[in-house]
Amino acid sequence: MKVKVDGALCTGHGRCYSLAPEVFDVDDEGYSEPRDTMIDVPEEHEEATRHGARACPEGAISVVES
Amino acid sequence: MTETPARPTTGRDMHTDFDIEDVSLAENFEEVLDDLVARCPVAHSTVGKGYYVVNKHADVRRVGQDWRTFSSADGWLLNPPEVTIPILPEDLDPPYHDTWRRVLNPFFAPGNVSKVEDLARTYARQLLDGFADKGECEFVADFASQLPGLILFNSIVPIPDEDLPQLFNDIDTYSFGPLDDRIPAFGRVYEYLNDFLKARAEQEPKGDVIDVINAGVDKDGEPSPWEDKVHTLLDVIFGGLATTTHAMAGAIYHLATHPEIRRDLAAHPELVPNAVEETARLYPPVVAPARTVKADVEIAGVQLKAGDRLALNYAAASRDPDACANPGEFDIRRTDVVQSAFGVGVHRCLGAHLARLELRVTIEEFLARIPEFELEPGTTPSYESAQLRTMKNLHLRWTPSA
Numbered sequence: 001m002k003v004k005v006d007g008a009l010c011t012g013h014g015r016c017y018s019l020a021p022e023v024f025d026v027d028d029e030g031y032s033e034p035r036d037t038m039i040d041v042p043e044e045h046e047e048a049t050r051h052g053a054r055a056c057p058e059g060a061i062s063v064v065e066s
Numbered sequence: 067m068t069e070t071p072a073r074p075t076t077g078r079d080m081h082t083d084f085d086i087e088d089v090s091l092a093e094n095f096e097e098v099l100d101d102l103v104a105r106c107p108v109a110h111s112t113v114g115k116g117y118y119v120v121n122k123h124a125d126v127r128r129v130g131q132d133w134r135t136f137s138s139a140d141g142w143l144l145n146p147p148e149v150t151i152p153i154l155p156e157d158l159d160p161p162y163h164d165t166w167r168r169v170l171n172p173f174f175a176p177g178n179v180s181k182v183e184d185l186a187r188t189y190a191r192q193l194l195d196g197f198a199d200k201g202e203c204e205f206v207a208d209f210a211s212q213l214p215g216l217i218l219f220n221s222i223v224p225i226p227d228e229d230l231p232q233l234f235n236d237i238d239t240y241s242f243g244p245l246d247d248r249i250p251a252f253g254r255v256y257e258y259l260n261d262f263l264k265a266r267a268e269q270e271p272k273g274d275v276i277d278v279i280n281a282g283v284d285k286d287g288e289p290s291p292w293e294d295k296v297h298t299l300l301d302v303i304f305g306g307l308a309t310t311t312h313a314m315a316g317a318i319y320h321l322a323t324h325p326e327i328r329r330d331l332a333a334h335p336e337l338v339p340n341a342v343e344e345t346a347r348l349y350p351p352v353v354a355p356a357r358t359v360k361a362d363v364e365i366a367g368v369q370l371k372a373g374d375r376l377a378l379n380y381a382a383a384s385r386d387p388d389a390c391a392n393p394g395e396f397d398i399r400r401t402d403v404v405q406s407a408f409g410v411g412v413h414r415c416l417g418a419h420l421a422r423l424e425l426r427v428t429i430e431e432f433l434a435r436i437p438e439f440e441l442e443p444g445t446t447p448s449y450e451s452a453q454l455r456t457m458k459n460l461h462l463r464w465t466p467s468a
Contacts, residue, residue: 009131011414014176018339029168030175030419051401057410059127 001046002064003053007035009060016052016061023049038064084109084119086144086354086377092451096348096394099382107366114145118368118376119354123389123406125365126378129357130410133159136357136376138413144356144377144453151256153301154294156355160412165283166298170416173222173275179419182221186424189216190431198435198466202442205460209432210314211238214307214424222420223275223302225262233258241308242458259303260296275302306417308456309351313407313421314428315447315457316349317341320396321429322441322462327398332433340398342425347384347405348396353455354379355409377453380406439464 003023005016012030016023022045025033041049053061080098085091091098102109102121109119120126129136141150141157152158155166172178193212197203215234219225225233236258239251263280271277279298282290321328331337354377359370370376383406385393390404408415415421442461450456 011410011412012171012175013408013414014419017176026176028175028177029171054401055403057127057404057406057408057414058131 001041001043001049001066002038003041003049004038004062004064005032005035006058006060006062007031009058010035011058013057015055015057018052019055020045020048020052024052032060081106081109084111085113086111086119087113087452092449092455095381095449095451095455096385099379099385100394102379103382103386108368110368111144115375117144117356118365118370118374119379119382120365120376121379121382121386122366123383123386123404126380126383126406127410129365129376130378130406130413133163133412135360135363137360138163138355138357140356140358140375142355142453144375151300152297153304154297156301156305156413162283162285163412165285167412167416169278169281169283170275170298170302173278174416174418174420176419178222179423182217182420183423183427185221186213186217186427187431189213189220190427191435194431194435201466202461202463205318205462206311206315206457207459210311210318210428210457210460211242211308213314213428214310217424218303218306218420223299224272229258229262237303237307241311242456256296256300259299263295263299302416305415306420309454310417310421310424312351312454312456313345313349313425315460317345317425317429318432318462319441319447319457319460320345320349321433322439322460324396325438325440327396328433328437330398331429332437334398335430337398338426338429339422340400340403341396341429342422343403343405344396344398344400345425346407346421347390347403348394349457350381350384350405350407351455352407352409352415352453353381353451354453355413356453378410380409381455383410436464 010032014030016032017026023039023041027033050063053063107122107125109121111117120129137159138157139159141152155163190213193209197208219230236251236254240248240255243251266276267280279295282295331341356375356377359372359374359376362371387393391402408418439462442463445461447460448458450458
């Protein structure tokens with residue numbers, strides 16, 4: 001699985017890095033990091049990543065299931 | 067909107083004659099919101115200059131994210147009084163909005179907010195000390211109206227100790243006091259913050275958010291005017307007080323009236339963050355801030371024109387079954403929460419991470435100290451409700467531990 005945060009849409013709600021901290025990081029302003037970059041998701045974090053993506057109030061996160 | 071169903075609880079037809087200030091909305095909040103979501107994606111009001119209300123989750127998201135078409139520059143109130151003081155950066159559009167946010171965000175980002183946790187817990191315990199042994203409290207006055215200010219003014223927005231009693235008193239009067247006393251109280255708060263900023267500008271920098279506000283940002287190539295700095299401090303302060311008060315009261319009200327959730331949380335403290343999200347979703351303090359339409363646009367089949375005013379009904383969007391299954395249920399085991407309580411788009415609540423921390427600490431500390439409690443029999447909370455919503459009182463009782 002891969003996942004990507006759209007940097008134009010992320011406004012720093014922090015749902016993704018709260019629910020899947022192993023996959024999403026946070027920058028000094030509270031935005032998700034990295035943005036606009038495909039992130040490889042380890043298998044054990046796939047479920048948390050889906051939750052984090054679904055919880056994004058901006059719909060900024062796209063998941064590519066492999 | 068061809069149907070005009072009878073609403074037994076109100077004489078008003080909320081679809082074509084909506085009034086966000088109507089008492090029937092305050093008293094039948096969930097019922098009216100669910101009805102709007104189900105059958106009226108865009109409501110219309112003739113109150114004041116008239117306005118629309120966008121209710122569906124997908125439409126609220128679209129409008130919130132499109133700041134070019136839906137401007138915040140005319141303020142968050144749907145029908146503002148003739149003379150109104152803006153709060154910034156709330157009542158701004160990019161790019162000036164974003165330049166302010168860029169300097170304010172770091173103070174309210176998770177890293178900085180996490181440093182406040184011990185302090186938040188200390189104050190929460192102090193407030194609980196005041197009433198835990200009595201077996202009863204009025205939770206709004208005794209706890210929820212006090213904790214957000216105690217935390218904010220002793221951490222991220224430091225105000226000198228000696229000034230706090232008067233400032234608390236004025237803010238409390240402005241937020242919750244008799245209507246005639248509110249404007250004078252606001253005047254005193256404004257004057258205090260103006261003088262405080264000025265005094266700080268003459269002192270050595272401390273590296274806090276006050277220095278950053280005093281430094282200002284770039285506004286079209288010029289430095290921010292003085293009043294913008296005062297209006298920014300106003301926003302930072304008022305954004306984080308009565309709003310969080312309401313969410314805290316909502317959380318504890320829900321736990322008082324749902325013993326099974328209360329006991330579930332006590333047994334599974336790792337679910338408290340989920341309870342915080344559900345609280346924000348179902349007890350939202352910010353119901354529906356306003357925007358101005360800048361270009362003719364259609365929303366859910368309703369044609370809006372440039373110059374029209376609309377409200378983004380965050381409270382309704384959080385209860386939209388298209389975004390959240392069984393939306394009326396406070397479910398601490400949800401994995402599909404999409405709530406809009408902290409806004410959508412560039413105006414995402416600056417203090418969202420601090421509010422979440424305060425709510426988590428409130429639930430954890432209250433349950434640790436008073437595991438079993440209920441509403442005082444014969445009482446129900448009353449609300450003040452319009453574009454913002456506040457629980458005015460919450461009477462609780464319990465058997466004090468020996």
